[in-house]
Each structure stands twice: as C-alpha cells, then as structure tokens.
Amino acid sequence: MYEGVVQGLIDELGRLPGVGPKSAQRIAFHILAADPDDVHRLATALTEVKEKIRFCTVCGNVAEAEQCQICRDPRRDPAIVCVVEESKDVVAIERTREFRGRYHVLGGAISPIEGIGPDELRVKELMTRIADGTITELIIATDPNLEGEATATYLARLVQPMGLRVTRLASGLPVGGDLEYADEVTLGRAFEGRRQLDV
Amino acid sequence: MIIGWGGPGRGVGASARVGAVADNGDVSLYRDEGIVLRTQKLGEADRIITVLTRAHGRIRVVGKGVRRTSSRFGARLEPFMHVDLQLATGRTLDVVTQVETLDPFGRTICADYGSYTAGTAVLETAERLTAEEREPALQHYLLLLGALRALAHGEHDAGLVLDAFVLRGLSIAGFAPSFAECARCAADGPHRLFSVQAGGMVCTACRPPGTVVPSPEAVALLSALLTGDWPVADASDARARRDASGITAAFLQWHLERGLRSLQFVERRGDEQAESVARGTRGGGGVREEPSATSEVERLYREIGDAEVEQA
Incomplete structure (x- = not known):
C-alpha cells in the first residue's frame, strides 16, 4: 500500500477496462514522474469530456452540441x-x-x-x-x-x-485474404451476396 | 476441413468422424461436440463461450481472438451453432483450439425474428436446467439439438417448440408435470384445475391455493407437447397456445426460482382472432404477445405519442 493519494490514483486507474493492478501502478508512477503540464492536460481532457459531451438528439451519436457534426452538416x-x-x-x-x-x-x-x-x-x-x-x-x-x-x-x-x-451491409471475404482460409459461414455469405461483373 | 491453431499432427484428422468423440484421458487436448449457448466478451478480442456438450455437459471455454474480423473460427462460435470442438485444458477455463461446423442453425433461426426470440429462450432454459458445469447431460443435449433443428427447419410454430422444450427439459430435470392424473393424490383425471406448486392438474379435493382453470384444449395441448404428439399440437388454436405458454412459463419460473430474461421478449404468432385479442396487451405468464410487424409499428407509434403528450 502506498500513501493515500498515490493509492487512490492506483485504485481509480485499476477500475478502467483492461487495466490490472500492476498496470495501474505503472501508469500511476508514470504520471508522478511526468511533466506537470502534461498531467494537467490529461486531467482537463478527462473532466471536459464528461462536462461537454452529450448524445445527439437526432441520431444518438456523441456530440458537443445538441446535434452532432454529421447531423448539422447540410x-x-x-x-x-x-x-x-x-x-x-x-x-x-x-x-x-x-x-x-x-x-x-x-x-x-x-x-x-x-x-x-x-x-x-x-x-x-x-x-x-x-x-x-x-x-x-x-x-x-x-x-x-x-x-x-x-x-x-x-x-x-x-x-x-x-x-x-x-x-x-454485405458480408464476405476480407480484402487481402486467401479464399482457402475463409470459414464456411463467411464464404457462404460471400456466395449469397455475389454480384455481376460489368466490364 | 478443420481449421484452427494446431499444426500438422497436433489436431484430429479430417477423416475423424464425430461418432469417435472421446476423452483423451491424460492428454491435455480433448474433443467433443456441442451447441453454443451463450457468448460473453473477454478482454480485447476474446470471448467466453458457454457450450452444452455431448460428453462433458455444460462447459465454459475461451475463444481466443474470435472477435477479430480476421478470426478463422469466430463465425462458428456464435450461439445456436452445433460444432465439433477441440479444446486444450487450461488452468481455469479450457481454450478452443479447433472448430468445425456440424449444423449452422443460427443462420436460419436468425432470419425469422419469432424463431430467434424463441430460440434464445430455449438456449437460456438449457443453460439454467444444466446447473452444474461438467456434469454430463446427454438427454438435455439431445433435446436441445432436436429443438434447434425444429426451429431451423420451421417444422412447427416457434412458440410451440419452445414450450415443448421447456416441458420436456423440466421432465428430464425431474420436474415432470402431470396433466392426466391428480398431481397430489394420483386420482384419475381429467381434472379442471392446474396448480404450479403442486406440479400439474389437481382434483377438487386436493385443491391448493392459487389454482387456475385452463381450457380443456390448453390441457390437451400441454399434454401433447410433453409427449411429442405434434399432429395434436400443430392443430391447436391460438387461444389454447396462449394459455399453454402462460402455464409453461409459470411452471418453469417456479422450478428455476428465478425468471428467464429472454422469456419476456418471445414473440408468438397467432391467428387473426388472437391478434385482435392480443393487440396492445402483454400476455399472461410473462409472455409477450406481439403478433405482427404492423401491430409492433402501431405500438411504437402509440408509445411515442404517449411520450410526446407527457412532455407537453
């Protein structure tokens, strides 16, 4: 266990998805050693994202205003x-x-x-x-x-x-792959969605 | 063709038949066939897959990297898939090393929304009825295979397949309902009253509190579903089906002690007469009755209208 604030930071970081106790400790010490300006920027980004971001009233996408950029774009x-x-x-x-x-x-x-x-x-x-x-x-x-x-x-x-x-959306073979490695479900879909070649 | 991680000589040969499924004893690799019941996300690109297998009962295994589009067997480890698996024994969970599709039930079941909702309830019931992991459950496995085959081929109404699966699954688990003789004193029927707690039809002398009086047609349908008398079940009317599904759902929830999440989403078909009765109502026993897309649209717009009125 570390001093209160450091342990608090490790605990909070450890709650993030994919971050275990060891990773949390590593990130916490990286933050301690980092330039104060960098850490402030990170802290501001974290608080701003919760304060400013909401969901677009039209499409439900994340947005900074009432409507997202795509819904506002004429x-x-x-x-x-x-x-x-x-x-x-x-x-x-x-x-x-x-x-x-x-x-x-x-x-x-x-x-x-x-x-x-x-x-x-x-x-x-x-x-x-x-x-x-x-x-x-x-x-x-x-x-x-x-x-x-x-x-x-x-x-x-x-x-x-x-x-x-x-x-x-069509589903089928990934670009750049080999046909022989495709699974039968995907290959079956690719056959279903085949299209005519217009040359 | 078997595709997986195992290099040449490590896996089972392409000519190996499913009938030769065997536990390899001390060898860390083993093979079994099974039906995928549920998948849960794990980490960046993995999944925990719950499978009801022929020889090992219900097991939870890890599919590494199956969520990546480049995964060679991600498509085979989706719910409803009947697969031949090769697994490597892990410290906590076993890991899937090879998969081969035996029956891709998911594709046809998914193409019909009614079959999909009934199918997910079938899968959840199967998972709940096989409570112990690694406890062989061959009868449940064979019953599930039959139910999914019937759903995929559209042989019978999806709701009836679900009810038949539930009743027969409960019978295998030791909770067989009695539809002919009295569930308490074994007096010969037919009886009029049904009691969930008593475990079936009861005579007037044994009548416990909280009995219901189902129609004789519904009782005949329940009996047919339990015994697999499909000509009788297929000929039943919508009202009997609705009553039977309500009783089946109540019976299942009583024995599982906890409701099934997927049961409230099951969409059941009915005839024109049933549509007019069911429209705008949510059926008994936690079973939702939404007969057609048109009425679903009407319901949504009605709710949107209500919300707008409330806002105003």
Whole structure:
C-alpha cells in the first residue's frame, strides 16, 4: 500500500477496462514522474469530456452540441440513414469516406438473453425520424454476429411495410485474404451476396 | 476441413468422424461436440463461450481472438451453432483450439425474428436446467439439438417448440408435470384445475391455493407437447397456445426460482382472432404477445405519442 493519494490514483486507474493492478501502478508512477503540464492536460481532457459531451438528439451519436457534426452538416444526404449499434461504428464507417448520408445509433443490439429488447434501444427515435418522410433508404450496419443479424431482421420487418428501401451491409471475404482460409459461414455469405461483373 | 491453431499432427484428422468423440484421458487436448449457448466478451478480442456438450455437459471455454474480423473460427462460435470442438485444458477455463461446423442453425433461426426470440429462450432454459458445469447431460443435449433443428427447419410454430422444450427439459430435470392424473393424490383425471406448486392438474379435493382453470384444449395441448404428439399440437388454436405458454412459463419460473430474461421478449404468432385479442396487451405468464410487424409499428407509434403528450 502506498500513501493515500498515490493509492487512490492506483485504485481509480485499476477500475478502467483492461487495466490490472500492476498496470495501474505503472501508469500511476508514470504520471508522478511526468511533466506537470502534461498531467494537467490529461486531467482537463478527462473532466471536459464528461462536462461537454452529450448524445445527439437526432441520431444518438456523441456530440458537443445538441446535434452532432454529421447531423448539422447540410452537405450530408438526409434521405439515406445508416443504422449502427455504437458511436464507434460511426467512426469506422466515416473512415471509409464512402458514405455521405446520415446515421442512427441504436445503442446496442437486441439480445434477449442479456435482457435487451427493442424497447431498450433507440428504435422509437428511429421510427420518429422515418415518420416525417425524408428518409428513403435505411442501411442496416449492425455487427455481422447473431445479435446484429437478429436486430437487422427485426428492423427490416418493422420498416419495410412503410415503403422504405432497406439494405444490409454485405458480408464476405476480407480484402487481402486467401479464399482457402475463409470459414464456411463467411464464404457462404460471400456466395449469397455475389454480384455481376460489368466490364 | 478443420481449421484452427494446431499444426500438422497436433489436431484430429479430417477423416475423424464425430461418432469417435472421446476423452483423451491424460492428454491435455480433448474433443467433443456441442451447441453454443451463450457468448460473453473477454478482454480485447476474446470471448467466453458457454457450450452444452455431448460428453462433458455444460462447459465454459475461451475463444481466443474470435472477435477479430480476421478470426478463422469466430463465425462458428456464435450461439445456436452445433460444432465439433477441440479444446486444450487450461488452468481455469479450457481454450478452443479447433472448430468445425456440424449444423449452422443460427443462420436460419436468425432470419425469422419469432424463431430467434424463441430460440434464445430455449438456449437460456438449457443453460439454467444444466446447473452444474461438467456434469454430463446427454438427454438435455439431445433435446436441445432436436429443438434447434425444429426451429431451423420451421417444422412447427416457434412458440410451440419452445414450450415443448421447456416441458420436456423440466421432465428430464425431474420436474415432470402431470396433466392426466391428480398431481397430489394420483386420482384419475381429467381434472379442471392446474396448480404450479403442486406440479400439474389437481382434483377438487386436493385443491391448493392459487389454482387456475385452463381450457380443456390448453390441457390437451400441454399434454401433447410433453409427449411429442405434434399432429395434436400443430392443430391447436391460438387461444389454447396462449394459455399453454402462460402455464409453461409459470411452471418453469417456479422450478428455476428465478425468471428467464429472454422469456419476456418471445414473440408468438397467432391467428387473426388472437391478434385482435392480443393487440396492445402483454400476455399472461410473462409472455409477450406481439403478433405482427404492423401491430409492433402501431405500438411504437402509440408509445411515442404517449411520450410526446407527457412532455407537453
């Protein structure tokens, strides 16, 4: 055990995900040895993120204002909405620079075994957005695992009767991989989603 | 083809049949077939996978790196998958070294939301009924395999498959309900009253507090589900199914002493008549009755409307 404040810091750091007691101790001593300006910057960043960041009232993404940057951007197409599970997924899709529409963050996926049903997700908010008639296409980009697929099935069934075009992200072979190493589930999906080559 | 971490000579050969599943005794590698019940995230990219196996009962194993998109067997270790596993004995949890798909039930079950919700309740029931880890549970395993096969092939209504699985799973666990003779004095039936606490139908003389009076059709359906009389079960009407599912859910929760999380999300189908009855109501026994997508949309918009009124 160390002197009160040092031990307090180690305990707090140890509560972070993936940080064990030894790592917490190492980080704490790194902070003790670091330049005071660097430590102040870290402390300010920590407090600011809790004070300034909230969730976008339109899409549920993290935002500094009432609406996030993407929802405020007039150049983004409001007719196409990409539905994702988490804010992290928005960043992943933004990195592709392929998508110019807007997003809707559900806040998770339907997982009855963990007690998460449609009512625990931002499905109602999505229905409100659809109701005003601006959206013409919904791209469902939930994770390609069981919960993500079930959420996609649920949303598609809910939204299709409303006359929207509902699409699902393709899944298949990773770029740069070898065909022989692909598992049969992924390879099967790749066959299902094959497309015509127009030369 | 078996893909995994084991290099040449370490793993089982491609020609090895599932029938040859055996414990290798002192060898740290062993092989078994099983059904994935649940997955939980572990660390950066790993998962703890709960599997109900043929020979080792319910076990919890680690799938290393299965959450990475580059994982070679992440797709095979999803719930509902029937797989052939090779495992390495670890200090606390065993580690998956090779996986081969036997039946990819997840894909077809997931394509239908009703089957998915019923299927997750089946998995949770199987997990709860096999309370002890590493306690062989062959009968539960075979019952689960049959239930998932029925769900994947869409042979019967998903809700009926769930109820049949619950009743038969409870029977294997030693809690078989009695639908013909009195559960207390064994007097020949038919009887009118059902008591969850007594364990089935009871005669008027034995009547304990808190009995219900199910319709004769519901009792016939419950009996058919327990014995596997599918022609009778498939011919049942929506009202009998609703009553039967309520009784089954209550019976299950009584014996498990704790509710099933997934049961409240089970979506059950009904005919037009049942739709009008069930619309806007949440059914008995903790079973939710949402018959179609249209009524689900109506419900959501109704709730949105209510919320807006409250805000105003």
